[in-house]
Each structure stands twice: as C-alpha cells, then as structure tokens.
Amino acid sequence: MILTLAWRNVWRNSRRTLINVVSIALGVWLTVTSVGLADYSYRQMIDDSARMGLGHVTIQPIDYLDAPSLKKTIAETATRQESIAAHRQTRAAATRITGQAMFASASRSIGGSFLAIDPKQESRDINIFLRSLVEGEAFTNSEVRAVLVGEVLAKNLKLSVGRKLILTAVDRHGEVVSELFRVCGIFRTGVVEIDGRMAVIPIERARQMLHYAPDEATMISVFVDDYRNADVVRDLLATVIPRDAASVLTWRQTQPELASLSDVDRGMNYLFLFLLGLLIAAGVLNTSLMSVLERRHEFGIMMAIGTRPGQLSAMILIEAASMGFVGLLAGAILCVPWAYYLIAVGLDMSSVMGEDYTAANVLIDPIWHITLYPGRMFAIAAMLFTLTLIAALYPAFTAARARPIESLRDAA
Amino acid sequence: MKHESPKTAHTSEVVVDVRACTKIYHQGEASIHAVDNVSLSVRRGEFTVLVGPSGSGKTTLLNLIGALDAPDKGTLAIEGRDLGALSRSQLALLRRDRIGFVFQAYNLIPVLSAAENTEFVLALQGQPPTKRRARALDVLKAVGLEGYQARRPNQLSGGQQQRVAIARAIAPSPAIVLADEPTANVDSETGERLLDLMEALNRNEHATFLFSTHDPRVVARAKRIITMKDGRVVADTTVPPDAHQGPPAPC
Ligand SMILES: Nc1ncnc2c1ncn2[C@@H]1O[C@H](COP(=O)(O)OP(=O)(O)O)[C@@H](O)[C@H]1O
Ligand SMILES: [Mg+2]
Numbered sequence: 001m002i003l004t005l006a007w008r009n010v011w012r013n014s015r016r017t018l019i020n021v022v023s024i025a026l027g028v029w030l031t032v033t034s035v036g037l038a039d040y041s042y043r044q045m046i047d048d049s050a051r052m053g054l055g056h057v058t059i060q061p062i063d064y065l066d067a068p069s070l071k072k073t074i075a076e077t078a079t080r081q082e083s084i085a086a087h088r089q090t091r092a093a094a095t096r097i098t099g100q101a102m103f104a105s106a107s108r109s110i111g112g113s114f115l116a117i118d119p120k121q122e123s124r125d126i127n128i129f130l131r132s133l134v135e136g137e138a139f140t141n142s143e144v145r146a147v148l149v150g151e152v153l154a155k156n157l158k159l160s161v162g163r164k165l166i167l168t169a170v171d172r173h174g175e176v177v178s179e180l181f182r183v184c185g186i187f188r189t190g191v192v193e194i195d196g197r198m199a200v201i202p203i204e205r206a207r208q209m210l211h212y213a214p215d216e217a218t219m220i221s222v223f224v225d226d227y228r229n230a231d232v233v234r235d236l237l238a239t240v241i242p243r244d245a246a247s248v249l250t251w252r253q254t255q256p257e258l259a260s261l262s263d264v265d266r267g268m269n270y271l272f273l274f275l276l277g278l279l280i281a282a283g284v285l286n287t288s289l290m291s292v293l294e295r296r297h298e299f300g301i302m303m304a305i306g307t308r309p310g311q312l313s314a315m316i317l318i319e320a321a322s323m324g325f326v327g328l329l330a331g332a333i334l335c336v337p338w339a340y341y342l343i344a345v346g347l348d349m350s351s352v353m354g355e356d357y358t359a360a361n362v363l364i365d366p367i368w369h370i371t372l373y374p375g376r377m378f379a380i381a382a383m384l385f386t387l388t389l390i391a392a393l394y395p396a397f398t399a400a401r402a403r404p405i406e407s408l409r410d411a412a
Numbered sequence: 413m414k415h416e417s418p419k420t421a422h423t424s425e426v427v428v429d430v431r432a433c434t435k436i437y438h439q440g441e442a443s444i445h446a447v448d449n450v451s452l453s454v455r456r457g458e459f460t461v462l463v464g465p466s467g468s469g470k471t472t473l474l475n476l477i478g479a480l481d482a483p484d485k486g487t488l489a490i491e492g493r494d495l496g497a498l499s500r501s502q503l504a505l506l507r508r509d510r511i512g513f514v515f516q517a518y519n520l521i522p523v524l525s526a527a528e529n530t531e532f533v534l535a536l537q538g539q540p541p542t543k544r545r546a547r548a549l550d551v552l553k554a555v556g557l558e559g560y561q562a563r564r565p566n567q568l569s570g571g572q573q574q575r576v577a578i579a580r581a582i583a584p585s586p587a588i589v590l591a592d593e594p595t596a597n598v599d600s601e602t603g604e605r606l607l608d609l610m611e612a613l614n615r616n617e618h619a620t621f622l623f624s625t626h627d628p629r630v631v632a633r634a635k636r637i638i639t640m641k642d643g644r645v646v647a648d649t650t651v652p653p654d655a656h657q658g659p660p661a662p663c
Contacts, residue, residue, distance in 0.1 A: 001528075001535035008523035297518060304480055304515075305580070306508020306536050308501060405480045408515065 002311055006318035009291070010326075016287050020280075021327045024384060027280045028331025031273050031380045032339065036370030038269050042262045043371050046227045046251055051128035052194065053098055053115050054254050055221025056230045057237060059084075059246050064218065065254065070099040071172050073216045074246045081121065081220050083240075089233050092223045094121040097206050099218065102168040103149075103199060105157035112153065112197035114167060116206030116217075118142050126223045129187045129200045136161040136185030142202040147181035150195035151188040159183050167199065171210045179209045227251065228373075277383060281391035288320055288395040299399055300407025309400035316399050320392030324385045342370040426492075427587045427620055428454040428477055433486030435472050435643075446472040447483070448643035454588065454622055459614045462624040463631055464640035470624035471592055473640070477622070478511055478590045479503045491587050508536055512581025512589035514623070517597040519577035520565040526552060526572075527561035530579045537584065551579040554617065555609055571602035578609065582619050591623035595630060607633050 010017050050056045059080070061072035077095040085093040097116035102109055117127065119140050124131040129148055130138050139146040147165055149157075159165060161183050168178045181201060189195055207214065224233050230250040238248045252259040292299075299312055350366035435447040447469045454460055462470045475481040476488060479495050488495045490510060498506060507513075520529045527548045534544035552561055555575040565573055574594055581589045591610075595603035607630060613619045631637060639647040 001532065004528075005521065005523065012523060298521060301513075301515065301519060302521065303504070304478070304507060304513050305533050306504055308504050311536075405475055408480070 002315050003318060006315045007322055009315070010319050010322045013287075013291065016290075017323055017326075020283050020287050020323050021330055023280050023283050024324060024327025024388070025330035025334055027276055027384060028328060028380065029334050029338065030276060031384075032331075032335045032372070032377065033342070033370065034269060034273065035376055035380065036339065036342065036372050037368055038266060039373060039376065040369045040371040042266070043227060044365060045258065045262065048128060049255060049258055050221070050223060050227070050251055051126055051131070052189075053096060053221065054219070054251065055094070055126070056224045056227050056251050057222040057234050058249050058251075058254050059220040059222065059237065059241060060218060060249065062244070062247050065247070065249065068099070068218075070097075070170055070210055070218065071174060073172065073212060073218055074220070075213070075215055076245075077215050077217045077220060080241070084220065084222055084237065085121070087236075089224065089229065089236060090222055091225050092121075092123070092126045094118065094126060094221050094223075095203065095217045095219075096221055097203060097210070097212070097218045099169055099210075101199070103153065103157060104166045104168065105159050105163065107158045108156070110153065110156055110197075112199065114169070114199045114201055114206070116201050116203040118203045126221070128189055129198070132187045132189045133185050134188045136183070139184055139202050142204040143208075144202055145179065145181045145205060146184040146202060148185040148187055148200040149183055150198045151186050152192060152196035153199065154183070154186050156196065161186065165199070167201065167209075169210065172212060172216075175211075177209050177211075179205070181205075273380075277387045280384065281387040284320055284323065284388050285391040285394065287323075288316060288392045289398065291319070292316060292395045292399045295399075296402060296407045299402055300404045303402070303404035304408065312402075313396040313400040316396035317389060317392050320388050320395075321385070324388035327388070328381050328385060339370060339372060342368070343372075425456045426453045427456050427458075427490065428452075428622070429489040429492075430473075430477065431487045431489075433473075433476060433483040433488060435469075435476060435481065436484050445643045447476060449486070450640075450643070450645050451486075452638060452645060452648065454620065456587070456620050457614070457618055458620055458622070458636060459611065459634060460622045460636040460638060461631055461634035462622065462638050462640060463626060464624075465626060468640040469643040470640055472643075474590050474592050474622070474624055477588075478513060479507055508533060509584060510587045512584070512586040512619075514574065514577045514581050514589065514591035514594045516593045517570070517573075519580075520573055522565050525562050525564055526557060526568065526576045526579075529565070529576050530561075530583055532580060533584050547583055548579070551583045552576070554582075554613065555579045569602075570598045571605060574598060574602075574606055575609065578606070578613070582613055582617060585617075586619075588620045588622060591621065593624055593626075595625065595627060600627075600629065603627065603630065 059074060061074050064072050081093050081095045084090055095118055098113060100111070101114045102111055115129070119138065119142055122130060133148070134151065138148060147167070149159060149165065154160065157165065163183050165181050165183060166178055167181055168176060171177045187195070203217070207216065222233060222237065224230060230252070234248050234250045241248055302312065303309070346367040346369040348366065349368050430450055430452050433447055433450050434445060437444045437446050450473060462473065464470055472481070476483050479490070482496070490506060493506065495503065521532065524532065527545065530552055531544040531548035534547060549561060552558060555578055557572060557575055557579065560568065560572065565576070568576065595606050598606065610621055611633065614621055625631065634651065636650045637647070638645055
C-alpha cells in the first residue's frame with residue numbers, strides 16, 4: 001500500500017518530478033560522457049606509452065629504474081618471454097634492449113636513445129614505431145644492420161631511407177662501441193621528443209655490439225588487454241621470477257608522471273561529477289521537501305488514523321527512490337545511442353585541438369571516443385541513486401517528526 | 413483486540429472514560445483553558461453529540477479522546493486502557509485499531525481511490541489484500557457508494573467524500589468513531605443524508621459515535637447531547653428513545 005501510494009505521489013506534481021527526472025538523466029548523460037571520454041583517453045595514453053617500449057608491466061634489472069645502464073641486464077630472456085607471452089592473462093611479451101646512444105651521419109651527430117627489438121616477437125599492436133612507419137619498411141631479421149629512425153632525427157641528421165648511420169653506445173663492460181646501420185624505415189609518432197631522439201634496431205645485432213650473451217636483455221615488456229589488470233599480472237609474474245633476478249614493475253612505477261597525470265585528471269573529473277551530483281541532489285531535496293510541506297494536513301490525517309512515523313519516512317524515501325530510478329532509466333535510454341555513436345564514430349575535435357596535441361609525451365588522438373567500463377557505469381548509477389536517497393533523508397525526517405494534531409490544525 | 417468485560421452488558425460497556433481532564437493553551441501572557449476539568453463517559457452503542465459555540469473546546473476534547481493530544485491534567489481511558497501509560501507508537505496502534513476518525517474536510521488521501529482509502533487502515537493493520545478489499549466494498553455499499561469504489565476523491569462530491577471518510581472510519585470496526593463537525597463543509601441536505609447514514613450505521617453495525625457540531629438540526633437527531641461552554645460541560649442530557657421521529661433502535 002505504501003509503495004503504491006509513494007509511486008502515485010511521485011506523479012502528483014508531474015512537472016516537478018519531470019524536472020528532477022530530466023536533471024538526473026542529464027546527469028547520467030554528462031557523467032557517462034565525461035567518464036567515458038576520460039577512460040578512453042587514459043587507456044589510449046597508457047597503451048601508447050606502453051607501446052613506446054616499456055609495456056604495461058616491465059621486467060627489468062634490479063635498480064635499473066633508479067639508474068638505467070646498459071651494464072645492468074636480465075638473463076634467460078628467451079624462456080621467460082615465451083612463457084609470459086603464452087600466459088592466459090597477458091596479450092604479448094617482447095624482449096627488448098634500451099639505452100642511450102649517439103647517432104652520427106655524414107653531416108652531424110645527435111644524442112638520443114635506441115630500442116632493440118626482436119621482429120619475431122613484435123607487432124604493430126605492441127610497438128608504436130612499427131605502427132607509425134611513414135617511409136621504408138621494418139626489418140624482419142634480428143641480425144641485420146638496419147635501423148628505423150624518427151622523422152625529426154632523420155631530418156636533423158639529413159638521413160633518408162638507404163643512408164648510413166653510426167650508432168655509438170657503452171657496452172656491458174663500460175667500453176665505447178660503434179656500429180654502422182643502414183636506414184630502412186622512418187617513423188612519425190607525432191611526439192617531437194620521440195621522433196627527434198629515437199632509433200630502433202634489431203636485437204641480435206645490438207647484443208653482438210654490446211657484448212651481451214644471446215639470452216641477455218635490459219627488459220621484457222609485457223602487454224595486457226586492459227591496463228587496469230597490470231597490477232594483477234605484475235603480482236602474478238613476481239611469483240614466477242626470483243626476487244634477486246629482476247624486478248617486476250607496472251606502468252605506474254616505470255612512468256610515475258603519466259600515472260600522476262591521469263590520477264590528477266581523474267580526481268578533477270570526479271570532483272566535477274560530485275558537484276554535479278550535489279546539484280542534482282539539491283533539486284531532489286527541494287522537490288521532496290516542498291512536497292512534504294504541502295502535504296502536512298494529509299500526513300496529519302494519515303498519522304491520526306494510525307500510520308506510524310516510520311511508514312511516512314519510508315514513503316518519502318520510496319518516492320525519492322522512484323524518482324531516482326526513473327531518472328536513471330531515462331539517462332540510460334538517452335545514453336545508449338549516444339555511447340554507441342561515440343564508440344563507433346567518435347567526435348572529431350581536430351579543429352579545436354590542433355594538429356599534434358601531446359600530454360606526458362603521448363600523442364592525443366583528435367577523434368574522441370569513449371570507453372565504458374561496466375563497473376564504472378554501475379558506480380555512477382549507484383552514486384546518483386544514493387545521492388537522491390540522501391537528499392530525501394531530511395524531508396523524510398521532517399515528515400516523521402510532524403505531530404498529527406498540529407498538522408491537522410495547520411491546513412484546516 | 414476487543415475488550416469486553418464479562419460483568420457489564422454489551423450496550424452499557426464504557427468505551428471512553430474522561431476524568432477531570434484539563435487542556436491549557438498558552439498564548440503569550442494569556443492561558444486558555446480549552447478543556448476545563450471535564451469528566452464524561454461514553455458507552456458502547458451510543459450516538460452522542462457534542463454541542464457548543466465555536467471556541468467552546470469541542471475539537472480539543474475530541475483530540476484528547478482520540479489520543480491525538482495529551483491532557484495537562486486528568487486521565488483518559490479507551491476501553492479501560494489508560495492513554496497516559498501508552499507510548500507514542502502504542503497510541504498510534506490504538507488509534508489504528510480502536511478509533512475511527514472523520515474530520516471536517518479533506519479526510520481522504522487524494523491519490524487513492526474510494527476503495528483504497530476505505531481499506532487504508534486495514535492495510536496498515538496488515539490484512540491480506542483480498543480480505544481487506546472485500547471488507548472495503550461491503551462498507552462502501554453500507555454508506556451508499558456501491559459502484560464508486562474506483563473513483564478518486566476529486567471525482568467525488570463533498571458529501572460522497574465524507575461518506576468515504578465514514579466508511580474508512582468504520583471499516584476496522586473501531587470501539588468508537590470520533591467525528592469533528594463532519595457536516596460543516598456540506599450543504600444542509602447532504603448533512604441530513606450523512607446523519608441518516610451515521611444513524612443507520614449506529615443501528616445496524618452497532619458503531620459508537622461521538623461527534624461535534626453546532627448545527628441545531630444535527631442536535632435534534634442525537635440520543636445524547638453534551639453541551640460545552642468555555643471548555644466546561646454545562647449540560648449532559650439523554651433523549652428518551654420515543655422522542656425520535658425515526659424507528660427505535662433495536663437495542
Ligand atoms: N493550538 C492552539 N493554541 C492556542 N489556542 C488554541 C489552540 N487550539 C485551540 N485553542 C483555543 O482553545 C479554545 C477551544 O478551541 P476548540 O477546541 O477548537 O473549540 P471548538 O472546536 O469548540 O470551536 C479556543 O479558545 C481556541 O482559540
Ligand atoms: Mg472545532
């Protein structure tokens with residue numbers, strides 16, 4: 001009976017209720033959009049950054065993070081890479097060597113870094129350089145003296161495909177070593193710092209040059225389908241890899257600035273959404289309180305004939321809950337086509353953002369898409385629903401506190 | 413719930429017992445004795461009217477008897493239960509189960525149909541839907557609203573609304589129905605009809621009525637007339653059964 005009563009009361013002042021329903025629905029829409037856009041861009045940034053070398057989870061020599069050096073290596077990379085890549089929780093794994101180098105062409109020399117890779121383990125999916133080749137082709141043999149260079153580096157060294165480059169580095173014994181490479185491809189990631197400093201070479205060639213054993217490297221980069229699983233995979237790998245052999249780190253640990261950028265951004269986003277939620281709750285509070293004050297006489301009658309205060313409170317809360325539920329439903333209906341459009345097509349923001357917009361050394365795609373995590377969507381719905389209920393607490397309390405005699409006299 | 417003393421006959425059982433009750437309202441410096449040292453009792457089956465000029469304390473007294481308000485002095489008992497000894501929620505249960513209320517106007521819950529309003533108290537009592545609906549339809553029939561069960565209050569006339577209020581009041585078979593000027597907001601013709609109805613319910617359903625009025629035509633129909641003035645009972649007369657024009661009560 002109380003349920004029926006509450007539901008009908010909600011539609012008594014349908015205009016007022018609809019205003020709240022619309023505000024909750026718009027709240028859902030705004031929240032889903034902004035959280036979806038943010039989640040998409042974080043995923044994009046984190047995945048791209050992982051593809052630049054480190055992966056979502058990195059197995060690297062102990063202390064390498066604090067003081068990177070080509071003298072620090074990990075062993076048994078072949079078997080480890082193979083078993084990690086085959087694991088159910090991972091998408092891919094690649095053995096890589098990275099370090100500082102000097103690049104020299106006939107015209108000049110420039111300092112930068114190199115990444116040595118095994119073409120058999122790599123793909124466009126996990127390697128941003130293979131993905132962003134604009135000229136030439138990638139090497140397929142891991143022993144050839146071939147190099148992929150960034151577009152800006154190529155320009156500064158006056159290199160083109162087929163030209164020669166000398167790479168100088170410090171080997172595992174601390175000796176300076178050099179090797180001649182021929183440019184086989186040029187890449188453009190869009191991030192100037194990367195395109196101006198980076199070169200990619202075959203891993204076996206690098207091992208020979210640096211006097212590494214056939215099984216040595218500076219890291220194994222591990223990729224997962226969902227970066228949020230990085231911690232789980234890290235913990236998993238940490239149990240297989242002896243503590244004194246290597247350290248297993250997530251992208252959060254290897255790229256703290258990217259982690260804090262996304263954390264701060266997410267924090268701002270949540271703050272904004274919380275304020276939005278408060279605004280919606282204020283509307284619900286207003287409606288609910290007004291409806292309670294208008295019904296003082298009615299509540300007086302109800303209490304006189306035996307309705308208990310708790311039942312009146314419950315009725316007010318059910319009224320708010322119904323309004324919240326209808327609002328969430330309307331929001332969901334509003335969001336389905338919109339989310340579908342954003343996932344499939346996306347918003348082209350290139351006119352607003354300009355050509356190459358980067359954050360924390362990662363290129364931001366000018367076409368905005370959204371990523372919707374079911375858990376997050378559920379949390380948004382739960383938060384809005386809870387705020388609606390919280391907003392109705394005071395009106396519910398007010399209704400229960402009323403004394404029948406005074407309420408009756410009030411409107412008589 | 414029914415409280416029946418084995419010693420007293422059904423008709424002479426005291427339902428309401430007011431002993432030396434006083435209710436004082438303070439308004440600034442002045443204090444008004446709205447009910448001033450009133451003692452009276454109402455027996456089961458009575459059809460009693462409370463009369464007196466406006467401001468004489470009728471509403472205040474009915475509110476005290478209906479456990480909606482507490483006296484400053486004196487004691488009140490409904491079917492032998494001392495109201496002063498009951499908690500707020502016990503009082504709510506007592507009102508729900510043993511007292512029927514009919515107020516001057518706006519008695520009904522606007523979003524509920526006539527039948528739903530009538531069964532509201534039964535629902536609060538936790539009666540199963542089919543049982544309470546059957547009872548509500550019976551009572552609506554008894555108040556002459558057969559066929560009106562689906563109407564909302566705003567689809568009923570003022571007199572019909574009061575009939576629904578009376579139906580709701582008697583549906584749980586309370587010990588007493590308290591009605592505060594139930595005919596004040598309807599025209600005199602409709603008022604007469606409502607009185608006919610209450611009389612019939614008193615006769616046929618053995619419902620006990622105590623209602624206030626300052627309408628002399630209403631007074632003419634009562635079996636017992638309690639007159640109030642300035643918060644005090646100044647007269648309490650029982651009309652002999654043969655003084656009525658209507659058929660005598662079966663008891
Ligand atoms: N809440 C209140 N506060 C102050 N005075 C009140 C209040 N309620 C009633 N009174 C006063 O008590 C007296 C009796 O009122 P009431 O019981 O309503 O009389 P009646 O119903 O016979 O017209 C009146 O003088 C009225 O002004
Ligand atoms: Mg009055």
